[in-house]
Amino acid sequence: MSVSVPTMYEVRVDGHLDDRWFGGLDGLVIARDTGHTSTLVCPVADQAQLHGLLGRLRDVGVTLLSLRVMPPVDGATAVGSQPALGRPLRTDRLILRPAGIDDADVTWRYRRLESVTEWTTSAPADLDAYRGIFGNPARLAATVVVELHQGAPVGQVIGDLMVRREDAWSQREVAGRARGAQAELGWALDPAHSGHGYATEAMRELIRHCFEDLGIRRVVASCFLDNEASWRLMERLGMRREVHAVRESLHRRGQWLDSVGYALLAEEWPTAP
Ligand SMILES: CC(C)(COP(=O)(O)OP(=O)(O)OC[C@H]1O[C@@H](n2cnc3c(N)ncnc32)[C@H](O)[C@@H]1OP(=O)(O)O)[C@@H](O)C(=O)NCCC(=O)NCCS
Structure with a gap:
């Protein structure tokens, strides 16, 4: 399966920009720097989109300091709407493939x-609301659908995973090396x-893909302690509990619950039994 990958542009401007001026630009990330400048990172599919972005900046009236094409990170990035998975992956019993908008209905069965x-x-509340969330370009790009290819019924979607590539925290001078260095993982199984x-089989393959094919150096995931x-x-996958945050996350029932954060480094892989 071939996927057209937009070019990532980095634009530095004078002043601190407000997000609301840039509504509708999918995948745009704005970082406000301490030196009273802002850095925008935006996936751009073609020249028309680039002109649109620059036109928006002109309309806002900011001074452009620099514009550059960012070097591609191997494989994919979740800054923006590029698919987390460029091609389907196969395990003994499963196929992992990039999600499409049509997968909203089938995942709604268990979601x-x-x-x-x-x-x-x-x-x-209902399928329409779910379609709206599922179809968000950034979310869709980070979603991987899991299908059975062994056992019955073959071809059935049995779950979905998330792999959202992100920049590791870094000091400014080495920010280029931290770009796309880690990925946040998630899952839901019917x-x-x-x-x-x-879930173990699917996540093990996704983690392998992150480390071996995409060159990601650390994967992280978190959940309520409950x-x-x-x-x-996460523990079956060999991930290490690094955080136990006390009454840190608010459940929709209204209670503040403990959460736990796990991580695994590329050099620790493969670790799981
Ligand atoms: C989290 C979740 C994916 C775990 O599902 P799961 O079925 O427990 O996980 P797996 O598919 O890996 O199956 C593991 C179980 O199968 C058993 N198993 C059977 N064959 C196995 C095999 N070949 N390999 C590994 N485990 C196997 C394991 O012993 C384990 O059973 P146990 O829990 O009784 O010990 C699922 O509960 C879920 O989707 N929850 C709701 C969504 C959610 O919480 N998302 C995360 C939000 S932060």
Whole structure:
């Protein structure tokens, strides 16, 4: 499967820009620097889009300090709307493929279940609301769909994963080396298919892909401490618990809950049994 990859542009301007001036520019990230400048990073598909971005800056009336094409990071980046997965991956029992907009309906089958929304960021009221969230370009680009190719029924979508590539924190002088250096991972499995090791198998392949194919140096994931199935999955994958934050995350039921953060470095891979 071939995917057209937009070029990433970095634009530095004088002054601190407000996000609301740039609504509708998919994947745009604005960093406000201490020296009273702003740096915009934006995926640009073609010249027309580039002119649109520059026109927007002109309309806002800011002074352009520099404009450059950013060097590509190997594979993909989640800054913007580039797909997290450029091609399907295959394991013994599963196919992992980039999500498409049409996958909203099939993932809604399990994404709407209370046992899943109990732990997920959003609990959309109906399919239309879910389609709106699922179809967000940045979210879609970070979503990987998991299909069975062994066992019944073949071809069935049984879950979805998230892989969101991001910059590691760094000091400014070495920021280029930190760009796209880590990825945040996530998952949701249809409860009808839990207990067979599918999530472990899928995530193990996705982590392998991050480290071996994309050159990512660290993967991270987090969940509520009460979400035992999730942190047990992370431990099966060999991830290390690095954070236990006390009453740090607000559940939609209104309670502040503990959360845990896990990570794994490329040099620690493969670690899982
Ligand atoms: C988190 C989640 C993916 C875990 O699902 P899961 O079914 O427990 O995980 P796996 O598919 O890897 O299956 C592991 C189980 O299958 C068993 N298993 C059977 N065959 C296996 C195999 N070949 N390999 C590994 N495990 C196997 C394991 O022993 C384990 O069972 P246990 O929990 O009784 O010990 C699932 O609970 C989920 O989607 N939750 C809702 C969404 C969610 O919480 N998302 C994260 C928000 S932060």
